[in-house]
Amino acid sequence: xSLALDIFTVLAVSAGAFFFxxxxxxxxxxxxxxxxxxxxxxxxNLGLGLVVLxxxxxxxxxxxxxxxxxxxxxxxxxxxxxxxxxxRVAQRVGPSR
Amino acid sequence: xxxxxxxxxxxxxxxxxxxxxxxxxRDTFAAVIGFVxxxxxxxxxxxxxxxxxxxxxxxxxxxxxxxxxxLVAVARLRxxxxxxxxxxxxxxxxxxAGGGCAxxxxxxxxxxxxxxxxxxxxxxxxxxxxxxxxxxxxxTGVLLAYRALDTLLEKVVLLLALLGxxxxxxxxxxxxxxxxxxxxxxxxxLVFLARLLPPVGIVIGVYLLWVGADDxxxxxxxxxxxxxxxxxxxxxxxxxxxxxxxxxxxxVLVAGPVVFFAIGLAGFPxxxxxxxxxxxxxxxLIIIIEVVLTLSIAAILGLLVAGPPxxxxxxx
Numbered sequence: 015x016s017l018a019l020d021i022f023t024v025l026a027v028s029a030g031a032f033f034f035x036x037x038x039x040x041x042x043x044x045x046x047x048x049x050x051x052x053x054x055x056x057x058x059n060l061g062l063g064l065v066v067l068x069x070x071x072x073x074x075x076x077x078x079x080x081x082x083x084x085x086x087x088x089x090x091x092x093x094x095x096x097x098x099x100x101x102r103v104a105q106r107v108g109p110s111r
Numbered sequence: 112x113x114x115x116x117x118x119x120x121x122x123x124x125x126x127x128x129x130x131x132x133x134x135x136x137r138d139t140f141a142a143v144i145g146f147v148x149x150x151x152x153x154x155x156x157x158x159x160x161x162x163x164x165x166x167x168x169x170x171x172x173x174x175x176x177x178x179x180x181x182l183v184a185v186a187r188l189r190x191x192x193x194x195x196x197x198x199x200x201x202x203x204x205x206x207x208a209g210g211g212c213a214x215x216x217x218x219x220x221x222x223x224x225x226x227x228x229x230x231x232x233x234x235x236x237x238x239x240x241x242x243x244x245x246x247x248x249x250x251t252g253v254l255l256a257y258r259a260l261d262t263l264l265e266k267v268v269l270l271l272a273l274l275g276x277x278x279x280x281x282x283x284x285x286x287x288x289x290x291x292x293x294x295x296x297x298x299x300x301l302v303f304l305a306r307l308l309p310p311v312g313i314v315i316g317v318y319l320l321w322v323g324a325d326d327x328x329x330x331x332x333x334x335x336x337x338x339x340x341x342x343x344x345x346x347x348x349x350x351x352x353x354x355x356x357x358x359x360x361x362x363v364l365v366a367g368p369v370v371f372f373a374i375g376l377a378g379f380p381x382x383x384x385x386x387x388x389x390x391x392x393x394x395x396l397i398i399i400i401e402v403v404l405t406l407s408i409a410a411i412l413g414l415l416v417a418g419p420p421x422x423x424x425x426x427x
Contacts, residue, residue, distance in 0.1 A: 091307065098300035 019071040026068030033061035047104035051097045058093040062086055119159055126152045139188065143181040150174030163327035164250040167319070171335035179342065179416050245394030247325030254329065255397045259386040263375065266368045266404060269411045273364070277355060279419040286356030287420035293348035305347035312340040320405045324394070330401045334408030341413040352417045354424045360410070367407025371400050 033056055040053025066086040073079035129152060133145035150173035157166035188195065200208075237249055237257060244256045254262050280287065295302050316336035323329030344350045353360050374396055375386040382389045388396050 088311075091304065095300045095304040102300075 023068045023071055026064050030061045030064030030066075030068060033057055033064065037061060048101055051101055051104075055093060055097055059090055062089055122152065122155060122159065126156060139185045139192075140182075143178060143185055146181060147174050147178035150178065164248075164329065164332075167327060167332040168335075171332055171339075175339065176335055176412055176416070183416065183418060243390055243393065244388070244397065245324075246397065248323060248327065248329075250327070251323050251329055251397070251401075255400060256388065256393070259371075259375065263368065263371050263386070266371065266407065269408065270364065270368060273411050273415055276415055276419050280421070284420045284423055286354060287424040288354050288422040289352045289414060289417035289420050290345070291421055292351065293346065295348035299347065301343075301347045302349065305343045305349050309340040309344060312336055312343075316340070316405075316409075320401060323401065324398065330404040331408060334405040335412060337405065337409035338412035338416075341409065342416050345413070345417060352414070355414070355420055356424055363406055363410045364414075365407070367400075367404035370403040374400060 037053050037055075037057025040056070041050050044050045044053055063086055066082045069082055070079050073082055126149065129145055129149045133142050133149055136142040136145055150169060153173060154166045154170035157163070157169055234249075237253060241247075241249055241252050244252050246252045246256070316333045318333075319328035319336060320330060320333030321328075323333065345352055355361075374388075378385055378387040378389075381387075
Protein backbone atom coordinates (compact mmCIF):
# COMPACT_ATOMS: atom_id res chain seq x y z
CA UNK A 15 0.00 0.00 0.00
CA SER A 16 2.68 2.46 1.01
CA LEU A 17 4.72 1.58 -2.09
CA ALA A 18 1.68 2.19 -4.30
CA LEU A 19 1.13 5.56 -2.63
CA ASP A 20 4.80 6.47 -3.12
CA ILE A 21 4.59 5.59 -6.81
CA PHE A 22 1.40 7.69 -7.05
CA THR A 23 3.19 10.63 -5.42
CA VAL A 24 6.18 10.39 -7.76
CA LEU A 25 3.97 10.12 -10.84
CA ALA A 26 1.64 13.00 -9.90
CA VAL A 27 4.42 15.38 -8.83
CA SER A 28 6.41 14.54 -11.98
CA ALA A 29 3.34 15.26 -14.11
CA GLY A 30 2.91 18.55 -12.25
CA ALA A 31 6.56 19.43 -12.87
CA PHE A 32 6.03 18.67 -16.55
CA PHE A 33 3.18 21.18 -16.73
CA PHE A 34 5.36 23.79 -15.01
CA UNK A 35 8.06 23.12 -17.60
CA UNK A 36 5.55 23.34 -20.46
CA UNK A 37 4.09 26.54 -19.02
CA UNK A 38 7.55 28.10 -18.75
CA UNK A 39 8.45 27.10 -22.31
CA UNK A 40 5.17 28.64 -23.46
CA UNK A 41 5.91 31.84 -21.49
CA UNK A 42 9.28 32.14 -23.22
CA UNK A 43 8.22 31.05 -26.72
CA UNK A 44 4.66 32.30 -27.34
CA UNK A 45 4.35 35.44 -29.48
CA UNK A 46 2.03 37.77 -27.53
CA UNK A 47 0.80 38.57 -24.03
CA UNK A 48 -2.52 36.73 -24.22
CA UNK A 49 -1.06 33.41 -25.41
CA UNK A 50 1.73 33.71 -22.83
CA UNK A 51 -0.91 34.14 -20.10
CA UNK A 52 -2.68 31.08 -21.49
CA UNK A 53 0.54 29.08 -21.10
CA UNK A 54 1.11 30.32 -17.55
CA UNK A 55 -2.33 29.32 -16.30
CA UNK A 56 -1.56 25.73 -17.26
CA UNK A 57 1.43 25.77 -14.91
CA UNK A 58 -0.53 27.39 -12.06
CA ASN A 59 -3.77 25.45 -12.26
CA LEU A 60 -2.84 22.03 -13.55
CA GLY A 61 0.81 21.89 -12.52
CA LEU A 62 0.26 22.96 -8.92
CA GLY A 63 -2.94 20.89 -8.78
CA LEU A 64 -1.02 17.74 -9.70
CA VAL A 65 1.79 18.55 -7.24
CA VAL A 66 -0.78 19.03 -4.45
CA LEU A 67 -2.56 15.81 -5.49
CA UNK A 68 0.72 13.94 -5.33
CA UNK A 69 1.59 15.36 -1.91
CA UNK A 70 -1.79 14.49 -0.35
CA UNK A 71 -0.73 10.97 0.77
CA UNK A 72 2.29 12.51 2.52
CA UNK A 73 0.24 15.21 4.24
CA UNK A 74 0.17 15.56 8.01
CA UNK A 75 -3.29 14.07 8.66
CA UNK A 76 -6.62 15.21 7.24
CA UNK A 77 -6.10 18.82 8.35
CA UNK A 78 -2.74 19.00 6.58
CA UNK A 79 -4.30 17.60 3.40
CA UNK A 80 -7.10 20.13 3.64
CA UNK A 81 -4.56 22.96 4.01
CA UNK A 82 -2.75 21.79 0.84
CA UNK A 83 -6.02 21.79 -1.12
CA UNK A 84 -6.95 25.23 0.22
CA UNK A 85 -3.54 26.57 -0.85
CA UNK A 86 -4.22 25.25 -4.36
CA UNK A 87 -7.67 26.88 -4.41
CA UNK A 88 -6.19 30.23 -3.36
CA UNK A 89 -3.56 30.02 -6.09
CA UNK A 90 -6.35 29.26 -8.58
CA UNK A 91 -8.27 32.32 -7.41
CA UNK A 92 -5.24 34.62 -7.42
CA UNK A 93 -3.96 33.26 -10.75
CA UNK A 94 -7.33 33.66 -12.47
CA UNK A 95 -7.77 37.22 -11.16
CA UNK A 96 -4.27 38.37 -12.00
CA UNK A 97 -4.36 36.93 -15.51
CA UNK A 98 -7.70 38.70 -16.11
CA UNK A 99 -6.13 41.98 -14.94
CA UNK A 100 -3.01 41.44 -17.07
CA UNK A 101 -5.10 40.50 -20.10
CA ARG A 102 -7.10 43.70 -19.69
CA VAL A 103 -3.94 45.81 -19.68
CA ALA A 104 -2.58 43.85 -22.66
CA GLN A 105 -5.80 44.56 -24.57
CA ARG A 106 -5.64 48.25 -23.77
CA VAL A 107 -1.97 48.62 -24.66
CA GLY A 108 -2.47 46.74 -27.91
CA PRO A 109 -0.77 43.80 -29.61
CA SER A 110 2.51 45.63 -30.29
CA ARG A 111 4.46 43.56 -27.75
CA UNK B 112 20.98 14.47 1.87
CA UNK B 113 22.42 15.04 -1.59
CA UNK B 114 18.99 16.23 -2.81
CA UNK B 115 18.72 18.77 0.01
CA UNK B 116 22.27 19.96 -0.68
CA UNK B 117 21.57 20.36 -4.41
CA UNK B 118 18.33 22.22 -3.67
CA UNK B 119 20.13 24.62 -1.32
CA UNK B 120 22.94 25.23 -3.82
CA UNK B 121 20.50 25.95 -6.66
CA UNK B 122 18.43 28.19 -4.37
CA UNK B 123 21.53 30.17 -3.36
CA UNK B 124 22.59 30.62 -6.98
CA UNK B 125 19.10 31.77 -8.03
CA UNK B 126 18.89 34.23 -5.10
CA UNK B 127 22.25 35.75 -6.06
CA UNK B 128 21.29 35.86 -9.75
CA UNK B 129 17.95 37.57 -9.05
CA UNK B 130 19.69 40.04 -6.72
CA UNK B 131 22.25 40.86 -9.42
CA UNK B 132 19.55 41.17 -12.05
CA UNK B 133 17.52 43.52 -9.82
CA UNK B 134 20.51 45.84 -9.50
CA UNK B 135 21.41 45.63 -13.19
CA UNK B 136 17.87 46.12 -14.56
CA ARG B 137 17.59 49.44 -16.43
CA ASP B 138 13.80 49.69 -16.09
CA THR B 139 12.64 50.63 -12.58
CA PHE B 140 9.42 48.61 -12.95
CA ALA B 141 11.38 45.49 -13.91
CA ALA B 142 13.74 46.10 -10.99
CA VAL B 143 10.80 46.17 -8.55
CA ILE B 144 9.42 42.91 -9.95
CA GLY B 145 12.90 41.45 -9.51
CA PHE B 146 12.93 42.70 -5.92
CA VAL B 147 9.59 41.01 -5.16
CA UNK B 148 10.85 37.72 -6.64
CA UNK B 149 14.02 38.16 -4.55
CA UNK B 150 11.92 38.60 -1.38
CA UNK B 151 9.91 35.43 -2.07
CA UNK B 152 13.09 33.43 -2.78
CA UNK B 153 14.62 34.79 0.41
CA UNK B 154 11.54 33.52 2.30
CA UNK B 155 12.37 30.05 0.90
CA UNK B 156 15.95 30.47 2.15
CA UNK B 157 14.64 31.22 5.66
CA UNK B 158 12.48 28.10 5.50
CA UNK B 159 15.59 26.08 4.60
CA UNK B 160 17.38 27.67 7.57
CA UNK B 161 14.53 26.39 9.81
CA UNK B 162 13.34 29.95 10.58
CA UNK B 163 9.63 29.90 9.57
CA UNK B 164 8.87 33.06 11.59
CA UNK B 165 11.39 35.07 9.61
CA UNK B 166 10.20 33.43 6.39
CA UNK B 167 6.60 34.53 7.03
CA UNK B 168 7.72 38.08 7.76
CA UNK B 169 10.02 38.17 4.72
CA UNK B 170 7.24 36.96 2.40
CA UNK B 171 4.68 39.40 3.84
CA UNK B 172 6.89 42.47 4.34
CA UNK B 173 9.95 41.99 2.11
CA UNK B 174 8.09 40.53 -0.84
CA UNK B 175 4.54 41.80 -0.50
CA UNK B 176 4.33 45.09 1.36
CA UNK B 177 7.67 46.60 0.25
CA UNK B 178 6.92 45.47 -3.31
CA UNK B 179 3.59 47.34 -3.33
CA UNK B 180 5.25 50.44 -1.83
CA UNK B 181 7.98 50.36 -4.49
CA LEU B 182 5.43 49.83 -7.29
CA VAL B 183 3.50 52.90 -6.12
CA ALA B 184 6.78 54.82 -6.02
CA VAL B 185 7.60 53.71 -9.58
CA ALA B 186 4.20 54.91 -10.83
CA ARG B 187 4.76 58.29 -9.14
CA LEU B 188 8.32 58.64 -10.40
CA ARG B 189 7.41 57.90 -14.03
CA UNK B 190 6.67 61.57 -14.73
CA UNK B 191 10.03 62.59 -13.27
CA UNK B 192 12.10 59.90 -14.98
CA UNK B 193 13.79 62.22 -17.49
CA UNK B 194 14.75 64.67 -14.75
CA UNK B 195 16.08 61.81 -12.61
CA UNK B 196 18.15 60.46 -15.52
CA UNK B 197 19.71 63.91 -16.02
CA UNK B 198 20.84 63.93 -12.39
CA UNK B 199 22.37 60.45 -12.41
CA UNK B 200 25.89 60.74 -10.98
CA UNK B 201 28.92 60.19 -13.21
CA UNK B 202 30.94 57.01 -13.63
CA UNK B 203 33.53 57.98 -11.00
CA UNK B 204 30.98 58.53 -8.22
CA UNK B 205 29.15 55.31 -9.12
CA UNK B 206 32.45 53.43 -9.05
CA UNK B 207 33.19 54.77 -5.56
CA ALA B 208 29.67 53.87 -4.34
CA GLY B 209 29.98 50.37 -5.80
CA GLY B 210 33.42 49.96 -4.23
CA GLY B 211 32.06 51.03 -0.82
CA CYS B 212 29.23 48.50 -1.09
CA ALA B 213 31.72 45.77 -2.05
CA UNK B 214 33.88 46.54 1.01
CA UNK B 215 30.85 46.34 3.33
CA UNK B 216 29.73 43.06 1.72
CA UNK B 217 33.26 41.64 2.07
CA UNK B 218 33.46 42.74 5.73
CA UNK B 219 30.09 41.11 6.47
CA UNK B 220 31.11 37.90 4.70
CA UNK B 221 34.42 37.84 6.56
CA UNK B 222 32.80 38.37 9.96
CA UNK B 223 30.35 35.53 9.28
CA UNK B 224 33.10 33.21 8.07
CA UNK B 225 35.38 34.09 11.01
CA UNK B 226 32.72 33.35 13.66
CA UNK B 227 34.08 31.09 16.40
CA UNK B 228 32.92 27.49 16.12
CA UNK B 229 30.52 26.77 17.78
CA UNK B 230 29.14 30.29 17.40
CA UNK B 231 28.29 32.10 20.66
CA UNK B 232 24.59 31.59 21.35
CA UNK B 233 21.98 32.53 23.91
CA UNK B 234 19.51 29.98 22.53
CA UNK B 235 19.84 27.47 25.45
CA UNK B 236 19.29 30.26 28.01
CA UNK B 237 16.32 31.56 26.02
CA UNK B 238 14.77 28.11 25.80
CA UNK B 239 15.41 27.39 29.50
CA UNK B 240 13.58 30.53 30.67
CA UNK B 241 10.72 30.31 28.16
CA UNK B 242 8.24 28.59 30.57
CA UNK B 243 8.28 31.72 32.77
CA UNK B 244 6.67 33.71 29.96
CA UNK B 245 3.93 31.12 29.38
CA UNK B 246 4.79 31.08 25.66
CA UNK B 247 5.62 28.08 23.48
CA UNK B 248 7.26 29.92 20.57
CA UNK B 249 10.78 31.09 21.52
CA UNK B 250 10.69 33.73 18.74
CA THR B 251 7.70 35.42 20.33
CA GLY B 252 9.48 35.08 23.68
CA VAL B 253 12.49 36.95 22.34
CA LEU B 254 10.37 39.60 20.59
CA LEU B 255 8.01 40.38 23.47
CA ALA B 256 9.89 39.37 26.62
CA TYR B 257 13.69 39.24 26.33
CA ARG B 258 14.10 41.96 23.71
CA ALA B 259 10.77 43.78 24.14
CA LEU B 260 12.51 47.16 23.96
CA ASP B 261 13.63 46.49 20.38
CA THR B 262 10.09 45.53 19.38
CA LEU B 263 8.66 48.64 21.04
CA LEU B 264 11.11 50.93 19.24
CA GLU B 265 10.45 49.12 15.95
CA LYS B 266 6.76 50.02 16.20
CA VAL B 267 7.67 53.65 16.94
CA VAL B 268 9.83 53.64 13.80
CA LEU B 269 6.82 52.39 11.80
CA LEU B 270 4.78 55.31 13.12
CA LEU B 271 7.56 57.74 12.20
CA ALA B 272 7.61 56.29 8.67
CA LEU B 273 3.88 56.97 8.34
CA LEU B 274 4.39 60.54 9.60
CA GLY B 275 7.11 60.92 6.95
CA UNK B 276 4.67 59.82 4.23
CA UNK B 277 1.94 62.14 5.50
CA UNK B 278 4.32 65.09 5.66
CA UNK B 279 4.58 64.94 1.85
CA UNK B 280 1.04 66.32 1.63
CA UNK B 281 0.68 70.03 0.74
CA UNK B 282 -0.67 72.20 3.56
CA UNK B 283 -4.17 72.63 2.11
CA UNK B 284 -4.66 68.84 1.92
CA UNK B 285 -3.31 68.17 5.44
CA UNK B 286 -5.67 65.86 7.28
CA UNK B 287 -7.37 64.89 4.03
CA UNK B 288 -8.05 61.54 2.40
CA UNK B 289 -5.05 59.50 1.23
CA UNK B 290 -4.75 58.45 -2.41
CA UNK B 291 -7.11 59.10 -5.31
CA UNK B 292 -10.76 58.08 -5.28
CA UNK B 293 -11.26 54.76 -7.04
CA UNK B 294 -14.64 53.71 -8.35
CA UNK B 295 -15.55 50.04 -8.19
CA UNK B 296 -16.67 48.71 -11.56
CA UNK B 297 -18.94 45.69 -11.51
CA UNK B 298 -17.05 43.76 -14.20
CA UNK B 299 -13.62 44.33 -12.64
CA UNK B 300 -11.98 41.03 -11.60
CA LEU B 301 -10.22 42.94 -8.81
CA VAL B 302 -13.62 43.78 -7.29
CA PHE B 303 -14.52 40.10 -7.40
CA LEU B 304 -11.29 39.19 -5.59
CA ALA B 305 -11.76 42.01 -3.06
CA ARG B 306 -15.22 40.65 -2.19
CA LEU B 307 -14.13 37.01 -1.99
CA LEU B 308 -10.76 37.16 -0.25
CA PRO B 309 -11.08 39.48 2.83
CA PRO B 310 -13.38 37.19 4.89
CA VAL B 311 -10.81 34.39 4.57
CA GLY B 312 -7.84 36.73 4.87
CA ILE B 313 -9.12 38.28 8.10
CA VAL B 314 -9.56 34.83 9.63
CA ILE B 315 -6.01 33.85 8.57
CA GLY B 316 -4.59 37.12 9.92
CA VAL B 317 -6.24 36.61 13.32
CA TYR B 318 -5.17 32.95 13.28
CA LEU B 319 -1.52 33.91 12.66
CA LEU B 320 -1.70 36.37 15.56
CA TRP B 321 -3.23 33.77 17.87
CA VAL B 322 -0.89 30.85 17.08
CA GLY B 323 2.08 33.21 17.42
CA ALA B 324 2.27 32.34 21.12
CA ASP B 325 3.16 28.71 20.41
CA ASP B 326 3.88 28.36 16.67
CA UNK B 327 5.35 30.48 13.87
CA UNK B 328 3.29 33.63 13.48
CA UNK B 329 2.67 36.75 15.51
CA UNK B 330 1.62 40.38 15.48
CA UNK B 331 3.66 41.47 12.46
CA UNK B 332 2.67 38.60 10.16
CA UNK B 333 -0.99 38.76 11.20
CA UNK B 334 -1.05 42.55 10.91
CA UNK B 335 0.52 42.43 7.44
CA UNK B 336 -2.21 40.07 6.19
CA UNK B 337 -4.97 42.22 7.70
CA UNK B 338 -3.38 45.26 6.05
CA UNK B 339 -3.26 43.41 2.71
CA UNK B 340 -7.00 42.72 2.91
CA UNK B 341 -7.67 46.41 3.63
CA UNK B 342 -5.44 47.49 0.75
CA UNK B 343 -7.18 45.04 -1.59
CA UNK B 344 -10.59 46.52 -0.77
CA UNK B 345 -9.14 50.05 -1.15
CA UNK B 346 -7.56 49.26 -4.52
CA UNK B 347 -10.76 47.70 -5.84
CA UNK B 348 -12.65 50.85 -4.82
CA UNK B 349 -15.06 48.97 -2.56
CA UNK B 350 -14.23 51.21 0.40
CA UNK B 351 -12.49 54.55 0.81
CA UNK B 352 -9.66 55.34 3.20
CA UNK B 353 -10.68 57.57 6.11
CA UNK B 354 -9.36 61.16 6.32
CA UNK B 355 -6.08 60.99 8.21
CA UNK B 356 -7.31 63.65 10.65
CA UNK B 357 -9.93 61.30 12.15
CA UNK B 358 -9.46 60.96 15.90
CA UNK B 359 -10.34 57.21 16.00
CA UNK B 360 -7.84 56.47 13.23
CA UNK B 361 -5.02 58.19 15.11
CA UNK B 362 -6.01 56.32 18.28
CA VAL B 363 -5.76 52.99 16.42
CA LEU B 364 -2.37 54.02 14.99
CA VAL B 365 -0.79 54.87 18.36
CA ALA B 366 -2.69 52.28 20.45
CA GLY B 367 -0.11 49.53 19.91
CA PRO B 368 3.03 51.45 20.97
CA VAL B 369 1.13 53.31 23.76
CA VAL B 370 -0.29 50.13 25.34
CA PHE B 371 3.11 48.44 24.97
CA PHE B 372 4.80 51.43 26.63
CA ALA B 373 2.20 51.62 29.43
CA ILE B 374 2.57 47.92 30.28
CA GLY B 375 6.34 48.44 30.13
CA LEU B 376 6.11 51.32 32.65
CA ALA B 377 3.85 49.21 34.88
CA GLY B 378 6.78 46.79 35.00
CA PHE B 379 8.66 49.23 37.29
CA PRO B 380 6.36 48.89 40.34
CA UNK B 381 5.10 45.36 39.56
CA UNK B 382 8.22 43.50 38.45
CA UNK B 383 11.11 45.83 39.19
CA UNK B 384 12.19 46.82 35.68
CA UNK B 385 10.99 48.55 32.52
CA UNK B 386 9.15 46.05 30.26
CA UNK B 387 9.37 43.29 32.86
CA UNK B 388 6.18 41.29 33.32
CA UNK B 389 4.98 39.98 36.70
CA UNK B 390 5.42 36.24 36.27
CA UNK B 391 1.82 35.22 36.98
CA UNK B 392 0.45 37.62 34.33
CA UNK B 393 3.18 37.34 31.69
CA UNK B 394 1.15 35.54 29.05
CA UNK B 395 -2.10 37.57 29.31
CA LEU B 396 -0.08 40.81 29.18
CA ILE B 397 1.86 39.62 26.14
CA ILE B 398 -1.39 38.66 24.39
CA ILE B 399 -2.93 42.09 25.12
CA ILE B 400 0.18 43.76 23.67
CA GLU B 401 0.13 41.49 20.60
CA VAL B 402 -3.57 42.10 19.84
CA VAL B 403 -3.29 45.90 20.06
CA LEU B 404 0.01 45.85 18.15
CA THR B 405 -1.61 43.81 15.35
CA LEU B 406 -4.35 46.42 14.91
CA SER B 407 -1.85 49.28 14.86
CA ILE B 408 0.49 47.47 12.47
CA ALA B 409 -2.38 46.70 10.08
CA ALA B 410 -3.53 50.33 10.10
CA ILE B 411 0.01 51.72 9.70
CA LEU B 412 0.96 49.36 6.84
CA GLY B 413 -2.33 50.03 5.03
CA LEU B 414 -1.95 53.80 5.30
CA LEU B 415 1.72 53.60 4.22
CA VAL B 416 0.55 52.03 0.95
CA ALA B 417 -2.42 54.42 0.64
CA GLY B 418 0.12 57.26 0.57
CA PRO B 419 -0.01 60.94 1.56
CA PRO B 420 -3.33 62.82 1.63
CA UNK B 421 -4.30 63.86 -1.91
CA UNK B 422 -7.88 65.01 -1.36
CA UNK B 423 -9.05 67.87 0.84
CA UNK B 424 -10.49 66.86 4.23
CA UNK B 425 -14.29 66.92 4.46
CA UNK B 426 -15.75 69.80 6.50
CA UNK B 427 -15.74 68.77 10.18
